[in-house]
Amino acid sequence: MAERTEEPVDEERYEEPPGGDGAVGATPGPPGQTTGEELPDLLSLDLEELRRLDHPVLVDLLADLRHGRDGAGEMFWGFTRAF
Amino acid sequence: MSRALSRHAPERDAASRPTVPFRQFIVKVHGRCNLACSYCYVYAGPDHTWRDRPAATPPAVLARTVDRIAEHAAAHRLPRVSLVLHGGEPLLAGAERLADLTRGLRARLAPDCAVHAVVQTNGTLLTARRIDLLADAGIRVGVSLDGGLARHNAARVDHAGRPAWPAAVRGARLLAAHRPEAYAGVLAVVNTRQDPVETYESLLSLDPPALDLLLPDGNWSAPPPGMRTGGEESTPYGDWLAAVFDRWWHAPRRETRIRLFEECVALLLGRPAATEALGLAPFDAVVVETDGAIEQADALKSAYHGAAATGLDVFRHSFEDALAHPPIADRQRGADTLAAECRSCAVLAVCGGGQYAHRYRAGRGFLNPSVYCADLRRFIRHVHRRLAEVSRRPPATAVEDRTP
Numbered sequence: 001m002a003e004r005t006e007e008p009v010d011e012e013r014y015e016e017p018p019g020g021d022g023a024v025g026a027t028p029g030p031p032g033q034t035t036g037e038e039l040p041d042l043l044s045l046d047l048e049e050l051r052r053l054d055h056p057v058l059v060d061l062l063a064d065l066r067h068g069r070d071g072a073g074e075m076f077w078g079f080t081r082a083f
Numbered sequence: 084m085s086r087a088l089s090r091h092a093p094e095r096d097a098a099s100r101p102t103v104p105f106r107q108f109i110v111k112v113h114g115r116c117n118l119a120c121s122y123c124y125v126y127a128g129p130d131h132t133w134r135d136r137p138a139a140t141p142p143a144v145l146a147r148t149v150d151r152i153a154e155h156a157a158a159h160r161l162p163r164v165s166l167v168l169h170g171g172e173p174l175l176a177g178a179e180r181l182a183d184l185t186r187g188l189r190a191r192l193a194p195d196c197a198v199h200a201v202v203q204t205n206g207t208l209l210t211a212r213r214i215d216l217l218a219d220a221g222i223r224v225g226v227s228l229d230g231g232l233a234r235h236n237a238a239r240v241d242h243a244g245r246p247a248w249p250a251a252v253r254g255a256r257l258l259a260a261h262r263p264e265a266y267a268g269v270l271a272v273v274n275t276r277q278d279p280v281e282t283y284e285s286l287l288s289l290d291p292p293a294l295d296l297l298l299p300d301g302n303w304s305a306p307p308p309g310m311r312t313g314g315e316e317s318t319p320y321g322d323w324l325a326a327v328f329d330r331w332w333h334a335p336r337r338e339t340r341i342r343l344f345e346e347c348v349a350l351l352l353g354r355p356a357a358t359e360a361l362g363l364a365p366f367d368a369v370v371v372e373t374d375g376a377i378e379q380a381d382a383l384k385s386a387y388h389g390a391a392a393t394g395l396d397v398f399r400h401s402f403e404d405a406l407a408h409p410p411i412a413d414r415q416r417g418a419d420t421l422a423a424e425c426r427s428c429a430v431l432a433v434c435g436g437g438q439y440a441h442r443y444r445a446g447r448g449f450l451n452p453s454v455y456c457a458d459l460r461r462f463i464r465h466v467h468r469r470l471a472e473v474s475r476r477p478p479a480t481a482v483e484d485r486t487p
Contacts, residue, residue: 042351080342
């Protein structure tokens, strides 16, 4: 049985470059940062109106949201290493 | 950024928040694999707990696991459970054994508790007979491939270094042709060195009912491929996903379901989503290893040796005990356990901090944004923009007018 292992400080393997962040290109933005244009609030959208739009992918997706998540069809689960 | 993306659960005392029962049970039915993929989080990462565990899961472990799942489902009156037959390569356990296990679980559960069973395989061991055994037992089959061309799968090799592609694609095509109703879909790990649209379209050629695009394992201390890219913020993975999204979104029909994309849209529209890659939903999956150990989702193994361990096992502990295990409980607390930068982020409600394992930094644990933070923001804003564009369209004259 695997014992709980404390988080290692393995500098040889996990050495971070100067600057502190191992992933230079992925520095998170400052709290509350917004980049680019302001985008509209989507929560106020009427899903029934969206279903009447001429957008096949969205319409199918909305049908799944309405039916599939109620157990009528195959649903997605949380674990991402399988379906 | 809209209020939609910044909403999150109000602060609550952790003790007062009810835990969400496990609903997804990942059972390691075999602890070895016939492949040796170069990026495998189980065998090629920092964790080597697999070495000390049985290769084949003993019958006593499987039987006890079934007992524990049934116990948990009954206690919580679950209407459905997900049984994920995993590994290693689960088909090394034998398709008949997997079928027996699944039938055994169904027999133990209440009649009104449905079992959604899936086996996630590399595809190389699929034969018509095995597919029939699985399908007849109500087990759907998911295949792991990194694209629909041989060169997309260069990292997927056997222990002699030979490409797994010929056998894998044969298995995937056989599954699609022979028992399409049992075909769950294809999981592909994103490779930014591959053209995104070409990768997606090649995967479509395998007729998957669903796809998922997984970001490679990596974290702040062991960055994913291509992440070190100079001083400016770059978003290679966000850009890649955005390109595939547009190809998928603008098609004249939904050619396949893409879990990451659909869950992102659902979250943007304020609907619940179920993926550990996005969102703040309580994580309700648990793993049972080949020796009966109860563990956290094993993507954590990409962080450090033993990162997924809990010290619990199905012989001595229930899944209720596992729910009380602090690291597992933390993953059900939504925004409360995220880094401050995440809690104040405009895309929090959709991003959710991303995949838990991607937040790791040596010496600091998991209380960080995702190493993919910029990419996730890029991708989420892209999907948001596309949804906003569509919402400004006039409605179709009539549904019947839409060309099929």
